Amino acid sequence: xxxxxxxxxxxxxxxxxxxxxxxxxxxxxxxxxxxxxxxxxxxxxxxxxxxxxxxxxxxxxxxxxxxxxxxxxxxxxxxxxxxxxxxxxxxxxxxxxxxxxxxxxxxxxxxxxxxxxxxxxxxxxxxxxxxxxxxxxxxxxxxxxxxxxxxxxxxxxxxxxxxxxxxxxxxxxxxxxxxxxxxxxxxxxxxxxxxxxxxxxxxxxxxxxxxxxxxxxxxxxxxxxxxxxxxxxxxxxxxxxxxxxxxxxxxxxx
Amino acid sequence: xxxxxxxxxxxxxxxxxxxxxxxxxxxxxxxxxxxxxxxxxxxxxxxxxxxxxxxxxxxxxxxxxxxxxxxxxxxxxxxxxxxxxxxxxxxxxxxxxxxxxxxxxxxxxxxxxxxxxxxxxxxxxxxxxxxxxxxxxxxxxxxxxxxxxxxxxxxxxxxxxxxxxxxxxxxxxxxxxxxxxxxxxxxxxxxxxxxxxxxxxxxxxxxxxxxxxxxxxxxxxxxxxxxxxxxxxxxxxxxxxxxxxxxxxxxxxx
Numbered sequence: 369x370x371x372x373x374x375x376x377x378x379x380x381x382x383x384x385x386x387x388x389x390x391x392x393x394x395x396x397x398x399x400x401x402x403x404x405x406x407x408x409x410x411x412x413x414x415x416x417x418x419x420x421x422x423x424x425x426x427x428x429x430x431x432x433x434x435x436x437x438x439x440x441x442x443x444x445x446x447x448x449x450x451x452x453x454x455x456x457x458x459x460x461x462x463x464x465x466x467x468x469x470x471x472x473x474x475x476x477x478x479x480x481x482x483x484x485x486x487x488x489x490x491x492x493x494x495x496x497x498x499x500x501x502x503x504x505x506x507x508x509x510x511x512x513x514x515x516x517x518x519x520x521x522x523x524x525x526x527x528x529x530x531x532x533x534x535x536x537x538x539x540x541x542x543x544x545x546x547x548x549x550x551x552x553x554x555x556x557x558x559x560x561x562x563x564x565x566x567x568x569x570x571x572x573x574x575x576x577x578x579x580x581x582x583x584x585x586x587x588x589x590x591x592x593x594x595x596x597x598x599x600x601x602x603x604x605x606x607x608x609x610x611x612x613x614x615x616x617x618x619x620x621x622x
Numbered sequence: 623x624x625x626x627x628x629x630x631x632x633x634x635x636x637x638x639x640x641x642x643x644x645x646x647x648x649x650x651x652x653x654x655x656x657x658x659x660x661x662x663x664x665x666x667x668x669x670x671x672x673x674x675x676x677x678x679x680x681x682x683x684x685x686x687x688x689x690x691x692x693x694x695x696x697x698x699x700x701x702x703x704x705x706x707x708x709x710x711x712x713x714x715x716x717x718x719x720x721x722x723x724x725x726x727x728x729x730x731x732x733x734x735x736x737x738x739x740x741x742x743x744x745x746x747x748x749x750x751x752x753x754x755x756x757x758x759x760x761x762x763x764x765x766x767x768x769x770x771x772x773x774x775x776x777x778x779x780x781x782x783x784x785x786x787x788x789x790x791x792x793x794x795x796x797x798x799x800x801x802x803x804x805x806x807x808x809x810x811x812x813x814x815x816x817x818x819x820x821x822x823x824x825x826x827x828x829x830x831x832x833x834x835x836x837x838x839x840x841x842x843x844x845x846x847x848x849x850x851x852x853x854x855x856x857x858x859x860x861x862x863x864x865x866x867x868x869x870x871x872x873x874x875x876x
Binding site for chain 1: 638639640641642643644645646647648650651652653654655657658664665666667668669670671672676698699700701702703735737738739740742743757758773774776777795797799806807809810811813814817818824825826827828829830831845847
């Protein structure tokens with residue numbers, strides 16, 4: 369399940385509540401942190417409202433471009449939960465009550481409580497494979513290379529665990545981060561030279577301003593990322609030497 | 623500057639650090655909360671890496687589809703700051719040092735400190751209008767309907783303030799939220815009927831699980847959104863009556 373070919377992914381966050389600013393999304397970062405140790409490159413993310421035409425267009429653009437697509441949100445029992453139907457439309461597949469999902473959900477409720485609305489949570493495109501959720505029972509599903517997950521972060525995270533064995537792995541990206549009390553503009557030339565010498569690495573520079581106006585509270589976090597541990601080490605040492613050439617020191621950070 | 627025509631927007635978040643999971647984005651929610659009282663509908667967001675081809679494709683897709691596009695990230699002095707060049711490429715415009723930006727930046731630094739790398743922060747597509755930033759001086763820019771903002775949240779937010787007078791307004795969306803200790807599956811039918819009776823409103827249903835397994839800690843937040851205050855009130859009262867028909871009560875929340 370692990371080789372050297374690139375494995376890529378996109379995330380599609382579905383929900384009016386993210387675009388209205390009512391809810392701060394945390395699922396994108398959680399999925400990114402889940403994929404990183406598997407060596408899967410997260411290449412793009414999109415956020416769309418609870419609107420079928422928008423979901424269909426985004427799913428179809430992303431599933432053709434990347435190895436995997438992970439969607440979050442819109443799989444509950446209410447009228448605004450339209451993800452199963454939208455994914456069915458994107459694939460041109462009928463959406464039906466899945467037997468395994470019906471069984472799991474029926475076992476969850478007391479007699480008489482498993483009403484028609486709750487049965488809606490068992491609907492998925494024909495041929496889909498369920499994704500288990502031990503928090504609230506209601507399953508997600510996989511169809512083709514698309515994994516349809518819940519929007520509630522705790523549930524989304526247990527669904528990712530269920531999905532893990534289905535994913536192809538690749539060599540993970542290793543990352544070294546150095547925090548330095550130097551402004552970006554001072555080290556930019558040296559940093560670019562190091563980046564040019566290591567085209568297989570990605571060197572990122574992120575300014576921080578802890579307390580605006582307070583000397584020494586601002587600086588730069590430098591992140592060196594790549595799949596070759598030895599090369600990341602070499603570049604990190606070059607960055608360290610650059611920092612020291614300005615009489616500064618660096619702190620290794622997560 | 624305010625009328626009844628819909629005014630729409632998209633957000634484009636540029637940066638490897640968001641897709642690697644190293645940084646939790648907060649700019650999308652901040653822009654959403656900024657646009658809401660102006661009546662501007664945020665319709666879509668995308669996150670792309672620091673890669674020109676990805677930025678160009680996303681900017682061109684979004685700027686043709688929405689009234690405004692707000693980008694964040696990639697406008698600093700280092701090699702990974704490629705947003706100005708990418709936006710220039712998207713518009714087919716040359717990217718040059720802007721006179722006003724050069725003046726602002728030159729005033730910020732001590733003699734000899736305004737080096738070539740820092741001058742890069744004055745580069746923008748020909749014809750762009752600067753966006754001022756009173757935190758770190760380095761300006762963003764507007765070209766056509768695209769507003770290019772910093773990635774650092776505090777700087778991004780002051781840039782939005784500078785942009786505010788340039789934006790067309792519309793009637794803002796009003797929102798009422800009710801928190802109720804009832805599961806979604808119980809109220810879904812009644813809720814759908816209310817949604818159908820008010821097609822101009824958007825009624826959202828969001829389950830919460832405060833303490834998994836603890837009775838009474840889970841429930842649903844119901845959000846009624848629309849531009850007509852009176853109709854939002856009517857629907858909110860209908861939702862309240864629905865909740866009370868199950869012997870439950872609701873708390874108004876933000």
